[in-house]
Amino acid sequence: MRLVIIVMVLSLLVLHQDFWNWNREELSFGFLPIGLTYHIGISLGAAFVWWFACTFAWPSEIDTTDEQASESGEQA
Numbered sequence: 001m002r003l004v005i006i007v008m009v010l011s012l013l014v015l016h017q018d019f020w021n022w023n024r025e026e027l028s029f030g031f032l033p034i035g036l037t038y039h040i041g042i043s044l045g046a047a048f049v050w051w052f053a054c055t056f057a058w059p060s061e062i063d064t065t066d067e068q069a070s071e072s073g074e075q076a
Contacts, residue, residue: 001057008049016042 021035028037 005049005053005057008052012042012046012049015045018042 018035018038021038024034026034028034032040
């Protein structure tokens, strides 16, 4: 799982360098510059990767609450 997340983050890093859109003047949906549309997509992709990492790779031992820690005698 960790490798999948690392590959996803590295892919976003590479895709963020959108040098192929620098000189394009087309508009998406008739009003958005293509570079802005691309970065909206990258932002949504980053949000998905963050959600994926938090949902599937979050360590379960971090999720103990203060009440659980105090019941077991541990310090939070």
